[in-house]
Amino acid sequence: MPEQLSFDLPSVPALGRADFMVAPSNAVAVAMIEAAPAGKLVLTGPEGSGKTHLAHVWATKAKAQIISSIDLNEADIPALAQRSIVVEDVPEIAGDADKQNALFHLHNLVLAEDKALLLTGRGAVRDWGITLPDLASRVAAAPSASLELPDDTLLAAILAKLFADKQLTPKRDLIPYLITRMDRSFAAARGLVDRLDTASLAQKRPISRVLAASLLDNEAKSAR
Incomplete structure (x- = not known):
């Protein structure tokens, strides 16, 4: 029987997604999402840190609609404001006056209707590039939940889950090896x-530390 990897981590269910794994690097943000919805909240974090996943968790709790910031100027803002809203990737509208103005009006209408608002984006709010002063001040005043880069425990669990999603069972020594060699x-x-997975299929070799070492070494050489 293939060896199975097990990680004792709690989880939060998400819309149509596998469980969101909780670890010290994201526990505060998860707790704030679970405590919502009420008023407004900002969720920040690096690319791939789980912002969209947690936004879906929040949206489920709030019975909210999710919209990308880049679509705001084409949306019916008064209609959107009749329910709680998630606006994803707010930094994408930096420098776009029309979309920032639409978000400003949506912010005010949602809160006036006693609904909840979640805004997401990479990096600190001060670096989002919001140029509309009234919007910038309102976003800056919102409570902020921040997702951090994963620690070893969480990164190991994520790797195990990603392999499992592909119905792959790596050798027990592979994940600890990858954690020491990969970007966090x-x-x-x-x-x-x-x-x-691609290399394993192409080379007809099992996913192992040897395959990983070959792949990473070749990528390092190509990057020079």
């Missing part, structure tokens, strides 16, 4: 598992 992000974990 969810996006990097996802990409690495995809590349290992």
Whole structure:
């Protein structure tokens, strides 16, 4: 029987997604999401850190609609404001006056209707590039939940889950090896598992530490 990996981590269910794993690097943000919805909340974090996943968790609790910030100027703002709303990727509208104005009006109408508002984006709010002063001040005043880069425990669990999603069972020594060699992000974990799966199929070799070492060494040489 293949060896199975097990990680004793609690989880939060998400819309149509596998459980969101909780660890010290994201526990505060998860707790704030679970405590919502009420008023407004900002969720920040690096690429692939789980912002969209947690936004779906929040949206389920709030019975909220999810919209991308880049679609705001084409939306019916008064209609949107009749329910709680998630606006994803707010930094994407930096420098776009029309979309920032639409978000400003949506912010005010949602709260006036006693609904809840969640805004997501990479990095600190001060770096989002919001140029509309009234909007910038309102976003800055919102409570902020921040997702951090994963620690070893969480990164190991994510790698195990990504392998399991592909019905792959890596050798027990592979994940600890990968953690010491890879970039510390969810996006990097996802990409690495995809590349290992592709290499395994192409070379007709099992996913192992030997295959991983060959892949990473070749990628390092190509990057020079």
